[in-house]
Amino acid sequence: MKKNLLILFLLVSSIAIYSQQVATGYVFDDANRNGKKERREAGIANVAVSNGSDVVLTDDKGYYSIAVDEGNTLFVIKPSGYMTPVDEHFIPIFYYHHKPEGSPDSFTYKGVPPTGKLPKSINFPLYKQGESNNFTVVIFGDPQPYSIQDLDYFTRKIVHDVKKTDKTVFGISLGDIVGDNLDLLPIYKERMRHLQLPWYNVMGNHDMNYDAPSDELSDESFELNFGSANYAFNYGDAHFIILDNILYPDPRDGKGYWGGYREDQLLFLENNLKHVPHDKLIVLSQHIQMKDDSGNSYRLEDRQRVFDLLKDYENVLIMSAHTHLQQQIEYTEVNGWKGHKPLHEYNVGTTSGDWYSGKHNENGLPDATMRDGTPQGYAFLNINGNSYDVNYQVAGRESDYQMNIYAPRVVPHKGRTTSQIVVNFFMGARGDKVEYRIGDEEWRTMRYTPGIDPNYWVKLMEWDFTEELLPGRRPSNPVTSSHLWSGTIRLDLPPGEHTIEVRATDRYGNTHFGKRDYTILE
Structure with a gap:
């Protein structure tokens, strides 16, 4: 009996040893940028390397050793002051896939080809670069093209609209890179090359391999195009973390997806943060917003x-997209957050807007205003040391366009009206100060009144009452906007044209202005 047990133990052990190997190599300063470690090129000490759950640091010669299983992706966590190589499309190359047999060949969309045996040494080249602590990151929410036509809209209205400065150093797309057709991923990369910026990508629920039998295999095409779906990197005094927060198939019933993480992802986050000082700014980018206290759309134990x-870090920002709305979300003790100040999640407005719907302009581009009245656009994340602020950029407009003002065009002099002034402050949230005045009067505080944006209703009514077909596609029905304020319109001023001025102060202390005219008639 003991002999049989010994044989069984040895058999199981041999299988485990065969499936799990040890990867070794160097993280090195690639002085000549040829991607190969040469004898004169020094290793870099104390750089983190991960297998997707474990995280190790290189020794004083830049050497690392880490366990690796079949199907793992190894990656280096870029330290500040260095850059990884990028490919011809400016996608950072920071990873090595260990998939001896490759991705399943039965999938509709191809994944990683067979990588063969584990190499004797897996080296990660880095390039020295100067990094300011004051820099800007371009943020794209949900490009989500379902066709080449959508990709053309995205390219012309969004990609070509981005105006870089000398502070703009890289970009992040927050998932739903495409809309289910994963053959569009390489074309997306080609279009993004125009920006000439290193570009990091988050996996979205429309980027998955839907024929995957398990969550571990749902990102095979994403891995082929972008590397690991879970990774991290440093820039200046900020530490960036990218996580795939979509569980597919949904572990509750095997249908659809659920917001959350696998155990290996949570271990990666835990092990990675062991090497990140608490005074660093943490920027966590993922696709699905975490705003769900019911557990229906997000697994609450994972969120907790x-x-x-993250609770011990001084400054944390979470960024998400997915909703095709724009929201500023705060978590407190009520939601299980135990940090010393509320946790901010910026749910970013999308580059596809309302899925490229709406009336076409003179250039053939859709209006694509989102259901909460936020115009189609993208964001600039500005980081200074371990603090940040965000600017929203409406596509095709000047940077100071930060609100829409609704008001009647004409009102009766000293008469009656049920109409109001309604302001949609795109980056606003409960607690922000929004004021207005008409003419030379004193500034008055507006009431925070989340609801349906009347300007969005006007767009819909044009579609519903037209007697001719309009170019484009009717937008989606409206939803409650979390950034509306209202005020009373004055009818007692002298007849004639009057100007409504609005000033809004955002969560970062920046003040924005808007104007709209109306006429009082006798």
């Missing part, structure tokens, strides 16, 4: 583990 891992 993330909250607990």
